[in-house]
Amino acid sequence: MNPVVLRNVAKHYRLDAVDVPALTDINVEIHAERFTVLSGPSGSGKTTLLNLIGCIDRPDSGELLVDGQEVLKLKDDALSDFRARRIGFVFQNFNLLPVLSAYENVEYPLLLSGKALNATQRRERVRALLDAVGLSDKANNRPGQLSGGQRQRVAIARALATEPMLVLADEPTANLDSHTGASIIELMRKMQRELRVSFVFSSHDPQVLAAADDVISIRDGRITDIRRLDHAVGTHPQPSPVPVQAHGHQQASRLEGTA
Amino acid sequence: MNTINLALRNLWRNHRRSLTTLLAMIVGAVSILLFGGYSGNINYGLQSGFVQHSGHLQIQHKDYFLYGSGNPAAYGIPNYQHIIDVVQNDAVLKPMLTVVTPTLNLGGIAGNFSQGVSRTVIGAGVVIDDQNRMRRWNDYGFPYHFKSLALTGTSPDSAVIGTGVARVLQLCGPLQVKHCPQAPAKVVTDGARAPDDIAALSAQEASGQPAQADTHIELLAANAHGAPNVAGLNVVKAELQGVKELDDLYVMLHLQQAQKLVYGGDAPQATAVVLQLQHTSQLPAARARLEELLRTTLKGEALEVHDFATLNPSYGQITGMFAAIFGFIAILIGAIVLFTVGNTMSMAVVERTVEIGTLRAIGLRRGGIRRLFVTEGLLLGVIGSVLGVLAALALAWLINHGGLTWTPPGNVEPVPLMVRVWGEARMIVGTAIGLTVVAVLSAWWPARRAARLEIVDALRHV
Numbered sequence A: 001m002n003p004v005v006l007r008n009v010a011k012h013y014r015l016d017a018v019d020v021p022a023l024t025d026i027n028v029e030i031h032a033e034r035f036t037v038l039s040g041p042s043g044s045g046k047t048t049l050l051n052l053i054g055c056i057d058r059p060d061s062g063e064l065l066v067d068g069q070e071v072l073k074l075k076d077d078a079l080s081d082f083r084a085r086r087i088g089f090v091f092q093n094f095n096l097l098p099v100l101s102a103y104e105n106v107e108y109p110l111l112l113s114g115k116a117l118n119a120t121q122r123r124e125r126v127r128a129l130l131d132a133v134g135l136s137d138k139a140n141n142r143p144g145q146l147s148g149g150q151r152q153r154v155a156i157a158r159a160l161a162t163e164p165m166l167v168l169a170d171e172p173t174a175n176l177d178s179h180t181g182a183s184i185i186e187l188m189r190k191m192q193r194e195l196r197v198s199f200v201f202s203s204h205d206p207q208v209l210a211a212a213d214d215v216i217s218i219r220d221g222r223i224t225d226i227r228r229l230d231h232a233v234g235t236h237p238q239p240s241p242v243p244v245q246a247h248g249h250q251q252a253s254r255l256e257g258t259a
Numbered sequence B: 001m002n003t004i005n006l007a008l009r010n011l012w013r014n015h016r017r018s019l020t021t022l023l024a025m026i027v028g029a030v031s032i033l034l035f036g037g038y039s040g041n042i043n044y045g046l047q048s049g050f051v052q053h054s055g056h057l058q059i060q061h062k063d064y065f066l067y068g069s070g071n072p073a074a075y076g077i078p079n080y081q082h083i084i085d086v087v088q089n090d091a092v093l094k095p096m097l098t099v100v101t102p103t104l105n106l107g108g109i110a111g112n113f114s115q116g117v118s119r120t121v122i123g124a125g126v127v128i129d130d131q132n133r134m135r136r137w138n139d140y141g142f143p144y145h146f147k148s149l150a151l152t153g154t155s156p157d158s159a160v161i162g163t164g165v166a167r168v169l170q171l172c173g174p175l176q177v178k179h180c181p182q183a184p185a186k187v188v189t190d191g192a193r194a195p196d197d198i199a200a201l202s203a204q205e206a207s208g209q210p211a212q213a214d215t216h217i218e219l220l221a222a223n224a225h226g227a228p229n230v231a232g233l234n235v236v237k238a239e240l241q242g243v244k245e246l247d248d249l250y251v252m253l254h255l256q257q258a259q260k261l262v263y264g265g266d267a268p269q270a271t272a273v274v275l276q277l278q279h280t281s282q283l284p285a286a287r288a289r290l291e292e293l294l295r296t297t298l299k300g301e302a303l304e305v306h307d308f309a310t311l312n313p314s315y316g317q318i319t320g321m322f323a324a325i326f327g328f329i330a331i332l333i334g335a336i337v338l339f340t341v342g343n344t345m346s347m348a349v350v351e352r353t354v355e356i357g358t359l360r361a362i363g364l365r366r367g368g369i370r371r372l373f374v375t376e377g378l379l380l381g382v383i384g385s386v387l388g389v390l391a392a393l394a395l396a397w398l399i400n401h402g403g404l405t406w407t408p409p410g411n412v413e414p415v416p417l418m419v420r421v422w423g424e425a426r427m428i429v430g431t432a433i434g435l436t437v438v439a440v441l442s443a444w445w446p447a448r449r450a451a452r453l454e455i456v457d458a459l460r461h462v
């Protein structure tokens, strides 16, 4: 099953009594356990599309299935709970809670999602994640005491804390220098493979595009191209003539081996 | 990471603003509590004064209170001694009572006939020992220094008068009254002299007595048969009364003497049986029991019971006035706290808009956002109230130990300035809860606004 399916989705903004179409006739599927990048020029609608997929915004029309669920039918509280359990977010500006330590920032979604973990399991999980992003020694630092790259690592650990099936990242490297950006992409790539999560990015960063499995190109709110790379064939990105179909959705403790 | 912990950290994050808000709450709580303590002290002081002078409850002849004051002839209680016995031996009342004593109030004319001056007065015939015991009542622990009445141990014909009476009767000199201006040159008017029959009465009363001292006055009153009667009195002291009207009218004399004046050789009566209780809180129970006694044991007597608040209408007026000012101050401060906390929380919501969007995106419900900000308001309220109460207690202690004095209305001598905050549990708890509720209410609207933000708008906020 594909983690995300959009059918005939459209969205427009109203600005001073003028309708600004942001997305038009979007039909796309995000494949499981892939590194998908939304690519397109500024103002093309990447953020708008990611917000819809992340269930933090609603389209004007169309259908949206996330993890097989018709999320547009969910009420606000149910949708919040759904996000807490199934979706992780990584933001351009990191958006960590400034009053919480790195450790607590990673722990917070675990408390929110109501996952049945006892205190010890929770502690182990947070430690393992911080370890995986290489920040075990910064667990007690507040975001203000971390560099941009370190903050984004904490944010990645936070996004993965609840074992979501989908992680969304809107230009996660835009506020980082290219070197740091590259290491963040590498980290996400590694985590995505190990935890077998679906990642969806928006980016115009060539480094990000280079790391992608699938690239969805948008222009003026329309999808202009979908390229899917078949890793079984080669390491170079190639357009795949036949869409790669869904991989089995793995649920079991994905963090094994990372701690 | 529970909500309270998170809220505390958020408050601490902008601690300067939080402290300013807390300071406003502390000043508010201190104002309310100090004023409440001050007016509470006045209430207790007034109450103590009234209870010391006129007891908690008085049994009077029916309608005496409305129609009979100054008319002991028509509204006396003939068998007052029986009533006193019944009251004192009643199993229910006995443990509450400190003093039960009769009084006889009468209206009359006091004259210094040798000087040809006189004026209307109100005479109070009292049992001096009982009155001394009543004056010792100090249930609210005021730093009074008890002084026995000037009539203590004096002969039955002794009296104490108000300085206003002394002034008119030209007794300031002999009684050594301070601040008593010299009487103006006497205006001679025709017929200013006492009528012959009164003069005769006076002479008759004076006869057989040793040479009159220059502090001698006569008190003229109607006796029980409606005829005038005169009692010779030896004024031992002129005392300033707190209220000018009373100072110009007051004569205190021994009960026997007053009874002799009004009832002559007939059986003596009293106009009231005064009951003083150990604690004012016992008043409703004592009153209920008295009314029961009037229906049963004392059935058939035309009697009624009044409490000190009814007997002294100024008590209710003054406490009512202070209650109104207190309410006004409390509302004003409530409004200030409402806007201060509301403003603080509104600023916090605007500053933390992106954070709100983030929390919502990662799955916090609208209710969670609302709870977070309301909790911050609640914490501001609780911390501000607690600190405010502590500050008020400390300031009250300083004021009470600062040696300040003032003269309350109706008082003659200055008393130590006291604010009663410590021990006033109801006022303290009420103020703290009130301010906390106000703080929560004022956080409610910003919290609601925060919860209603659209996630994408909040995340895009700059």
Ligand SMILES: Nc1ncnc2c1ncn2[C@@H]1O[C@H](COP(=O)(O)OP(=O)(O)OP(=O)(O)O)[C@@H](O)[C@H]1O
Residues within 6 Å of the ligand: A013, A014, A015, A020, A021, A022, A040, A041, A042, A043, A044, A045, A046, A047, A048, A049
């Ligand atoms: N809140 C809004 N109100 C009005 N118009 C909006 C709003 N958000 C986005 N738009 C418009 O919708 C279109 C798509 O915007 P979107 O933010 O999705 O672009 P983007 O691809 O993410 O651009 P960038 O690469 O610069 O981030 C743009 O024309 C933009 O002006």
Ligand SMILES: [Mg+2]
Residues within 6 Å of the ligand: A046, A047, A048, A170, A202
């Ligand atoms: Mg964008």
